Amino acid sequence: MRYAMAVDTRKCVGCSDCVVACQTENDVPHGFCRDWVVEVMDGTYPQLEVEIRSERCNHCVNAPCVRCCPTGASHIVEGGIVLVTKKECIGCGACVASCPYDARYPHPGGYVDKCTFCEHRIKNGMAPACVAVCPTKCLYFGDFDDPNSSVSVVLKKRKHKTLIPEAGTIPQLYFLI
Amino acid sequence: MTSRREFIRISFIGAGALASGSGVLKAARTLSTSGGKESLKIDLRRTPTYCEVCFWKCAGWVYKTSEGKIWKIIGNDEDQHCNGRFCPRGTGGIGMYYDEDRLRTPLIRTEERGKQIFREASWDEALDHIAGKIRDITAKFGPESMALFTHGSGSSYYTTMFKALGSGNIAEPSYAQCRGPRDEAFFATFGEEAYSPEITDIRDTKCLVLIGSHIGENMHNGQIQEMSDAIDKGATIITVDPRFSTAAGKSKFWLPIKPATDIALLLAWMHEIIYNEHYDKKYVDKYCYGFDQLKAHVKDFTPEWAYGITTIKPDLIRKTAKEMADASPAMIVHPGRHVTWYGDDTQRIRAIAILNALLGSWGRRGGFYRPAKFDLPSTSLPPFKEPSKSWQDLFPGKFPVASSPVTNALIDASIPENKPEYPIKGWFVNGTNLIFTVPDQANTIKAIQNLDLLVVVDTMPMEITGWADVILPECTYLERYDALRVSPHRKPAIALRIPAAEPSYNTKSGYSIARELSVKLGLGSWFPFEKQEDLLDWQLKKVGSSLEEMKQTGVKNFDRDADDLYFADDEAVEFPTDSGKIELYSKYFEQSGFDPLPKYTPHEEPKEGFYRLIYGRAPMHTFSRTSNNPNLTDLMHENSVWINPKVAKEWGINSGQMIWLKNQDGIVSDFPVKVRVTERIRWDSVYMVHGFGHTRKQMKRCFGKGVSDTQMITHILVDPIMGGTGMRGNFVTFITEKSETEVAS
Numbered sequence: 001m002r003y004a005m006a007v008d009t010r011k012c013v014g015c016s017d018c019v020v021a022c023q024t025e026n027d028v029p030h031g032f033c034r035d036w037v038v039e040v041m042d043g044t045y046p047q048l049e050v051e052i053r054s055e056r057c058n059h060c061v062n063a064p065c066v067r068c069c070p071t072g073a074s075h076i077v078e079g080g081i082v083l084v085t086k087k088e089c090i091g092c093g094a095c096v097a098s099c100p101y102d103a104r105y106p107h108p109g110g111y112v113d114k115c116t117f118c119e120h121r122i123k124n125g126m127a128p129a130c131v132a133v134c135p136t137k138c139l140y141f142g143d144f145d146d147p148n149s150s151v152s153v154v155l156k157k158r159k160h161k162t163l164i165p166e167a168g169t170i171p172q173l174y175f176l177i
Numbered sequence: 178m179t180s181r182r183e184f185i186r187i188s189f190i191g192a193g194a195l196a197s198g199s200g201v202l203k204a205a206r207t208l209s210t211s212g213g214k215e216s217l218k219i220d221l222r223r224t225p226t227y228c229e230v231c232f233w234k235c236a237g238w239v240y241k242t243s244e245g246k247i248w249k250i251i252g253n254d255e256d257q258h259c260n261g262r263f264c265p266r267g268t269g270g271i272g273m274y275y276d277e278d279r280l281r282t283p284l285i286r287t288e289e290r291g292k293q294i295f296r297e298a299s300w301d302e303a304l305d306h307i308a309g310k311i312r313d314i315t316a317k318f319g320p321e322s323m324a325l326f327t328h329g330s331g332s333s334y335y336t337t338m339f340k341a342l343g344s345g346n347i348a349e350p351s352y353a354q355c356r357g358p359r360d361e362a363f364f365a366t367f368g369e370e371a372y373s374p375e376i377t378d379i380r381d382t383k384c385l386v387l388i389g390s391h392i393g394e395n396m397h398n399g400q401i402q403e404m405s406d407a408i409d410k411g412a413t414i415i416t417v418d419p420r421f422s423t424a425a426g427k428s429k430f431w432l433p434i435k436p437a438t439d440i441a442l443l444l445a446w447m448h449e450i451i452y453n454e455h456y457d458k459k460y461v462d463k464y465c466y467g468f469d470q471l472k473a474h475v476k477d478f479t480p481e482w483a484y485g486i487t488t489i490k491p492d493l494i495r496k497t498a499k500e501m502a503d504a505s506p507a508m509i510v511h512p513g514r515h516v517t518w519y520g521d522d523t524q525r526i527r528a529i530a531i532l533n534a535l536l537g538s539w540g541r542r543g544g545f546y547r548p549a550k551f552d553l554p555s556t557s558l559p560p561f562k563e564p565s566k567s568w569q570d571l572f573p574g575k576f577p578v579a580s581s582p583v584t585n586a587l588i589d590a591s592i593p594e595n596k597p598e599y600p601i602k603g604w605f606v607n608g609t610n611l612i613f614t615v616p617d618q619a620n621t622i623k624a625i626q627n628l629d630l631l632v633v634v635d636t637m638p639m640e641i642t643g644w645a646d647v648i649l650p651e652c653t654y655l656e657r658y659d660a661l662r663v664s665p666h667r668k669p670a671i672a673l674r675i676p677a678a679e680p681s682y683n684t685k686s687g688y689s690i691a692r693e694l695s696v697k698l699g700l701g702s703w704f705p706f707e708k709q710e711d712l713l714d715w716q717l718k719k720v721g722s723s724l725e726e727m728k729q730t731g732v733k734n735f736d737r738d739a740d741d742l743y744f745a746d747d748e749a750v751e752f753p754t755d756s757g758k759i760e761l762y763s764k765y766f767e768q769s770g771f772d773p774l775p776k777y778t779p780h781e782e783p784k785e786g787f788y789r790l791i792y793g794r795a796p797m798h799t800f801s802r803t804s805n806n807p808n809l810t811d812l813m814h815e816n817s818v819w820i821n822p823k824v825a826k827e828w829g830i831n832s833g834q835m836i837w838l839k840n841q842d843g844i845v846s847d848f849p850v851k852v853r854v855t856e857r858i859r860w861d862s863v864y865m866v867h868g869f870g871h872t873r874k875q876m877k878r879c880f881g882k883g884v885s886d887t888q889m890i891t892h893i894l895v896d897p898i899m900g901g902t903g904m905r906g907n908f909v910t911f912i913t914e915k916s917e918t919e920v921a922s
Contacts, residue, residue: 011405013393013423015796016812017265023808024249024271030811045821045856046433050426133252135262135398136405 018130058171225731229654235259269808280650331687362526368753384504445483455502457537467762507543520894548665583900
């Protein structure tokens with residue numbers, strides 16, 4: 001089993017509902033976030049193109065944050081989810097520096113925090129908070145190894161890309177283009 | 178005009194990588210704000226509500242932690258407005274409750290207006306004070322000298338109070354500052370309005386045309402969801418906007434129109450569709466009145482003619498006209514929502530309505546559906562006193578087509594030198610920050626200075642509260658009952674709001690405020706239920722439900738009486754217009770002294786060095802009311818001014834730089850605003866999100882953040898048909914360094 005998420009950039013309007021839903025669901029302190037929106041614009045008026053992406057931890061198969069963690073607080077659990085054990089984290093920030101996606105932040109509680117794919121929800125059969133709330137339904141989540149999961153189906157059907165593939169991290173966050 | 182409520186089915190069932198928004202937040206991640214908390218233990222205690230952060234009123238569930246603390250709000254799966262998915266504002270609605278800058282207790286002014294010096298008062302004292310003043314005004318000038326300005330769920334209670342008092346001067350800025358032109362244009366054409374939520378059948382459309390509507394930035398939840406479904410199904414989106422909006426980025430065709438020329442484009446589309454016989458002939462023959470006059474009217478409005486005005490190439494006008502016709506009748510030219518732009522707005526929306534009629538989209542799948550509304554029983558109340566004078570009597574002959582009182586007419590009638598037929602002497606303002614809502618702030622303040630009484634009900638210390646004589650703090654929607662939501666939709670439905678928490682501080686619900694004040698005014702018999710929950714339970718039991726049952730479901734959907742979401746083939750539809758048909762040619766407008774067919778009129782253009790000020794919405798904020806919400810300021814805490822790179826280069830201005838704006842009347846913005854240099858805006862215009870630049874220090878997070886577009890809007894293009902305040906005829910220039918004198922001004 002390998003959890004993955006696909007973001008449909010053709011539908012995402014960049015409203016940031018994913019951000020605020022994550023913040024309330026996971027009690028992320030004000031001023032911080034585990035997911036965010038990026039807008040990339042190209043062209044000259046009036047020949048313009050824009051890509052809007054909801055981004056978060058890529059839950060990499062080859063995760064530099066896990067490799068560089070001196071205490072083992074950063075680890076990978078079943079389904080490929082990258083997690084941080086708060087109690088074991090010393091807040092050194094090595095993982096923050098190593099992440100090519102800038103997906104981690106130092107929590108004021110003295111540890112490093114990041115997206116968990118809402119592990120507490122998926123254990124109970126619920127979608128991650130960002131997926132559940134998205135008004136455009138542009139987020140697809142599920143088991144990459146299951147050919148019938150919504151994420152597998154949409155990835156088969158649509159052209160997609162990952163971010164910074166050259167980093168060799170094998171990210172599990174896909175963008176439908 | 179004949180009855181205007183026919184279309185609706187009343188149901189009587191017994192029962193360069195630029196980070197936007199949160200990208201800004203991301204950059205601020207290193208700024209530590211508050212300490213960490215232990216992860217919350219989840220208790221599935223949830224209470225139903227419907228959202229009050231905007232007018233869409235999505236139904237949802239408020240979840241609390243096991244400690245009883247409000248934790249999160251999640252959409253109700255059964256609700257047609259949201260389908261279980263709240264928008265960012267609704268999700269962040271908890272911030273309204275947690276905002277520590279909220280109004281906490283009634284306040285009475287102790288010094289002259291504008292000085293903002295208040296003393297705390299008990300509810301009894303505050304309401305006695307207000308009742309005394311209302312009695313004085315009523316005795317001296319008559320009850321119609323009291324005016325109500327209102328917005329949101331509390332409106333119905335104060336409306337009852339005003340009607341009982343004998344005043345019909347009840348105005349909502351959502352009319353003359355927002356959707357009024359749309360309402361009147363659709364009434365004139367179809368005999369029906371476009372409703373809220375709009376009856377646009379976007380989920381099944383094949384072609385969606387947006388004239389300046391920025392769905393995706395305006396976060397009207399159901400519409401966004403359906404637009405997303407339409408994208409999935411491969412629908413064509415055509416966006417007409419001088420700005421490359423989010424919707425433009427999703428569109429097959431973006432028409433980067435020169436601002437203020439939309440009517441020319443709409444006329445050219447009509448020309449193309451009529452003279453190429455692309456219109457729905459059967460539909461037009463059967464249902465429409467005035468086709469021949471329309472055909473003659475648009476004869477010369479060719480795409481070439483429109484090109485010279487709109488800067489949209491004739492080929493593109495032809496191609497998009499064909500695209501719409503091919504999708505007909507499953508196509509929608511969206512009626513828009515905030516449409517008070519240039520003063521000829523009713524005529525622009527008339528052109529939109531006519532185009533829809535030509536392509537047969539009204540009453541058709543993928544076009545406009547017939548809404549259904551649940552009919553709630555009401556208690557029998559004493560009859561209301563018929564007001565002896567109406568708002569139209571203030572300035573006889575003005576705005577003859579307006580079907581609702583016009584805010585700006587009531588404001589103007591509060592200024593004696595305008596010589597109204599009778600004076601407005603007292604304002605009761607509920608849930609609307611008039612200073613940021615109505616343009617020409619100086620005029621509003623002048624009106625306030627002439628009042629004998631200004632009462633403001635709000636949850637936050639908005640600008641308007643600073644001018645009040647008495648401030649009444651309302652509790653937030655998460656702390657109160659409210660009337661059952663019965664907004665029309667595809668199915669008739671009701672939604673319940675109950676308090677998830679007790680009112681914080683010394684605040685009260687709108688119902689309690691209106692009832693207690695009414696009792697003091699001797700009008701208590703119009704509020705027979707002391708507690709609103711008893712009224713709700715009474716109403717629900719009458720229709721075969723109960724408060725207890727609704728607490729479990731939050732929402733109850735009913736079947737339609739008949740399978741009539743769309744017109745049946747060959748259905749003989751009687752439209753509630755004078756002719757009984759869809760009026761392409763409006764006899765009603767003609768009789769009222771206005772053009773029966775829309776015309777293009779050129780509008781003023783910016784002078785050298787000035788740029789047209791265009792404003793809009795951000796998906797994470799509603800008007801100016803959410804600017805201090807701690808959850809939403811996390812997503813966006815200030816606005817920026819969008820400037821085309823060519824213009825920025827001329828001025829030597831860079832992204833991130835702070836500049837002041839100055840308008841054509843010499844008004845300099847109170848605060849500086851951050852520049853966003855972007856190709857997404859035309860060189861003759863600038864753009865900013867509405868609702869920022871707050872001037873009250875009591876709102877700590879939003880004070881001085883960005884510029885208020887309303888402050889810059891002093892030249893008003895009033896729509897003579899219905900009184901709408903056109904706000905897009907204002908031009909700004911830039912001040913890169915502010916001199917001492919300008920700072921002082």
